[in-house]
Amino acid sequence: MIDFFQTLGHSVLSSFAKLGRSCFFLLQILAGILTVIPRPRLLTKQLYSVGVLSFLIICISGFFVGMVLGLQGFYILSDFGAEETLGVMVAASLVRELGPVVAALLFAGRAGSALTAEIGLMKATEQLSGMEMMAIDPIKRIIAPRFLAGFISMPLLAALFSSIGVIGGQIVGVGLLGVDDGAYWSQMQSTLDFQEDIINGVIKSIVFGFIVSWIALFEGYDAVPTSEGVSRATTRTVVNSAFAILGLDFILTALMFGDI
Amino acid sequence: MQNSKTQETLVGLFVACGITALFFMAMQISNLGSFGDENVYTIRANFDNSGGLKVKSPITIAGVRVGRVSEITLDKDEFVSVVKMNIDARYKLPADTSASIYTAGLLGEQYISLDPGGSEELLAENDVMDITSSAVILEELIGKFFTENESE
Numbered sequence: 001m002i003d004f005f006q007t008l009g010h011s012v013l014s015s016f017a018k019l020g021r022s023c024f025f026l027l028q029i030l031a032g033i034l035t036v037i038p039r040p041r042l043l044t045k046q047l048y049s050v051g052v053l054s055f056l057i058i059c060i061s062g063f064f065v066g067m068v069l070g071l072q073g074f075y076i077l078s079d080f081g082a083e084e085t086l087g088v089m090v091a092a093s094l095v096r097e098l099g100p101v102v103a104a105l106l107f108a109g110r111a112g113s114a115l116t117a118e119i120g121l122m123k124a125t126e127q128l129s130g131m132e133m134m135a136i137d138p139i140k141r142i143i144a145p146r147f148l149a150g151f152i153s154m155p156l157l158a159a160l161f162s163s164i165g166v167i168g169g170q171i172v173g174v175g176l177l178g179v180d181d182g183a184y185w186s187q188m189q190s191t192l193d194f195q196e197d198i199i200n201g202v203i204k205s206i207v208f209g210f211i212v213s214w215i216a217l218f219e220g221y222d223a224v225p226t227s228e229g230v231s232r233a234t235t236r237t238v239v240n241s242a243f244a245i246l247g248l249d250f251i252l253t254a255l256m257f258g259d260i
Numbered sequence: 261m262q263n264s265k266t267q268e269t270l271v272g273l274f275v276a277c278g279i280t281a282l283f284f285m286a287m288q289i290s291n292l293g294s295f296g297d298e299n300v301y302t303i304r305a306n307f308d309n310s311g312g313l314k315v316k317s318p319i320t321i322a323g324v325r326v327g328r329v330s331e332i333t334l335d336k337d338e339f340v341s342v343v344k345m346n347i348d349a350r351y352k353l354p355a356d357t358s359a360s361i362y363t364a365g366l367l368g369e370q371y372i373s374l375d376p377g378g379s380e381e382l383l384a385e386n387d388v389m390d391i392t393s394s395a396v397i398l399e400e401l402i403g404k405f406f407t408e409n410e411s412e
Contacts, residue, residue, distance in 0.1 A: 037385050039285050044267065047274070047275070048270060048271050051275075052273075055274055095289060151275075153278075154284075156274070156277075156279070156281070157273065159278055159281035159282045159284075159285055160278055161282040162281070162285060162289075163284045166289060185288070189288070192290045193290060193316070194290040197290060198289065198290045201285075202282070
């Protein structure tokens, strides 16, 4: 019985300790970002590995998600004789929800896991401690550029996802199923609002970029420095990011579109 | 693998694509491209019942959209619905223009259709349109239909 309470207490305490470490880590990153700005080379390299390499998977997924939305939306809407609103349905669901959320989930899988594995291996092979020995702060040199790259890439990737999805929906809806092209775009433009829909979608993707980069880098930095520890940390990155993205998405949606 | 120049070029391309996508969303997907708020003037119309009309509902003349509803309030003294609308400044309307609320399709959203009259005078900022016809409420119509049938 005592053992049970002890285990419970231990796990509660260690999870709070982890939360505290991660917040402290975040503060260090934010302080470190200032030193990245005068060295754009560091950032370019990370933007390449975080952003450019995620470009293709985001574009292809966005295209197919848009096509599926076009197809399914058409079948449902044509029951009500409202095929003309297909553009609204595709664009609203992509810009408000699917764009930021799916792009962030893919980003966590593609870039987040790579970040964790990279940082975790650096720790396991004692490269981070080596840097500290040379009086180079690994947070400033290694972590901060990666964080900034994730933070910048995510909104761009989500915007690409939504835009390509809308075009995918148009190809299926207008090209294959015969919805009127003018109606597809004009209904979309007259229903979607710049501030309410587009800006809120972009805000969501910025928040997700922040959270995913933070989780990925922290899990790598906090990983047990063994090969098993790194593999666990990578898994935790993907799982925790998915939870954080979906949970935050609900909260953000309720704040932005609800009357709460 | 790749020298830093190619890498930089690719990053540049990526950022450019991303910004283009943001721009595309703003101009092509949302209403930002079609109307700026600066080139509009506001006119008002009083309706007995504005039905399901909402802020941002379209205003059309002969089926072409010329503006949006900007505000719907209740007149406290006369209990009529005061609808403010922003009209694109390119379109000048005669003073005897009439406004009616219609529904797009059977169950679609409601919009205001303007019917320009023949007056020489033009509507200016904050003018009130007098000739209006209210929204058709489907339930009222059905109710009327039933009561008429019973009386026969």
